[in-house]
Amino acid sequence: MQTLSFQFSAGHPAQGRALVGCVGSGDLEVMLEPGTSGTLAIAVVTSVNGGEQRWQQLFQRMFSDQQMPALNITIHDFGATPGVVRLRMEQALEELSHV
Amino acid sequence: MTRSLSQPKPQGYLPHDLLWGFTSAYLPADAPAWVVSALAERPPVVVRRAVGRPGWIAVGVRGKQRDQRFAGWMPVLAVSHCVRPEQLVHSQGWQSLAEADYPVIQALKRVAPVLHQSDWRWGVTGSLGFQLASGIKVIHPASDLDLLLRAPTPLSRLQAQHLLAQMSDVPAAVDVQVQCPHGAVALREWACSTARVLLKSQSGPLLVSDPWAQEAVVA
Numbered sequence: 314m315q316t317l318s319f320q321f322s323a324g325h326p327a328q329g330r331a332l333v334g335c336v337g338s339g340d341l342e343v344m345l346e347p348g349t350s351g352t353l354a355i356a357v358v359t360s361v362n363g364g365e366q367r368w369q370q371l372f373q374r375m376f377s378d379q380q381m382p383a384l385n386i387t388i389h390d391f392g393a394t395p396g397v398v399r400l401r402m403e404q405a406l407e408e409l410s411h412v
Numbered sequence: 413m414t415r416s417l418s419q420p421k422p423q424g425y426l427p428h429d430l431l432w433g434f435t436s437a438y439l440p441a442d443a444p445a446w447v448v449s450a451l452a453e454r455p456p457v458v459v460r461r462a463v464g465r466p467g468w469i470a471v472g473v474r475g476k477q478r479d480q481r482f483a484g485w486m487p488v489l490a491v492s493h494c495v496r497p498e499q500l501v502h503s504q505g506w507q508s509l510a511e512a513d514y515p516v517i518q519a520l521k522r523v524a525p526v527l528h529q530s531d532w533r534w535g536v537t538g539s540l541g542f543q544l545a546s547g548i549k550v551i552h553p554a555s556d557l558d559l560l561l562r563a564p565t566p567l568s569r570l571q572a573q574h575l576l577a578q579m580s581d582v583p584a585a586v587d588v589q590v591q592c593p594h595g596a597v598a599l600r601e602w603a604c605s606t607a608r609v610l611l612k613s614q615s616g617p618l619l620v621s622d623p624w625a626q627e628a629v630v631a
Contacts, residue, residue, distance in 0.1 A: 337598065
């Protein structure tokens with residue numbers, strides 16, 4: 314198990330919280346909470362070692378075409394593929410907007 | 413060892429089916445060394461959820477370590493035996509395992525009556541399914557219980573919640589995948605209130621609001 318930290322620039326803090334995903338192999342759990350204005354902070358707890366570069370690139374691609382709200386994101390990863398990570402993030406943001 | 417005499421028709425293999433007949437001859441040249449040594453035991457391989465070329469099946473080879481999984485391709489004609497997860501339920505092989513005191517077995521003994529009473533066919537997958545089918549020891553004291561529930565017709569969110577409630581408070585983590593016509597969804601997720609859920613379809617993961625809807629997958 315290792316914890317990776319990432320920071321990106323963001324807009325205003327989000328309203329509400331969201332929790333999506335599953336604790337199980339090939340999947341991940343994503344928790345969103347309001348963050349500090351201007352900052353998107355992500356902590357990834359993962360069972361797969363040595364993936365820092367991979368996560369960094371994945372997040373960069375994900376956030377390049379949208380202004381994200383300020384959030385604290387906690388991810389528990391159980392070896393999810395990039396496709397699953399992307400969908401779970403999309404789902405979590407969707408749940409946030411439903412609050 | 414559980415082996416079926418009845419063979420599903422070619423093309424009829426489903427994700428989680430265990431197939432015998434895969435050898436290192438079907439590995440690419442750059443396959444890791446652990447895959448070759450794992451295959452020396454002549455283990456079954458697990459059918460993966462992936463679209464294959466005609467005549468080929470997407471399979472996974474299991475290694476000794478948890479993160480050792482190798483994705484390969486097997487010719488349909490090479491399959492000598494097939495064991496489906498639900499066949500392992502009929503044979504109830506867990507009643508006679510040496511590891512009877514492991515939490516994963518204790519958990520299965522508790523949830524089996526619940527699932528028997530449900531209207532759905534179900535099966536054992538994951539490490540326990542592999543061990544029950546092959547006799548190769550892979551379960552350990554911290555193993556999860558992986559199950560499959562076949563739901564060709566819709567299972568309501570309420571039914572999912574009801575099933576989950578009956579399976580709570582067991583000694584191992586239980587992961588039930590509900591197999592719908594076009595993919596699988598986690599029972600635990602379907603029982604929650606999220607607007608959309610993750611469907612693991614043949615062509616990759618998708619977010620859908622109704623896992624039983626055909627248009628969800630074609631869209």
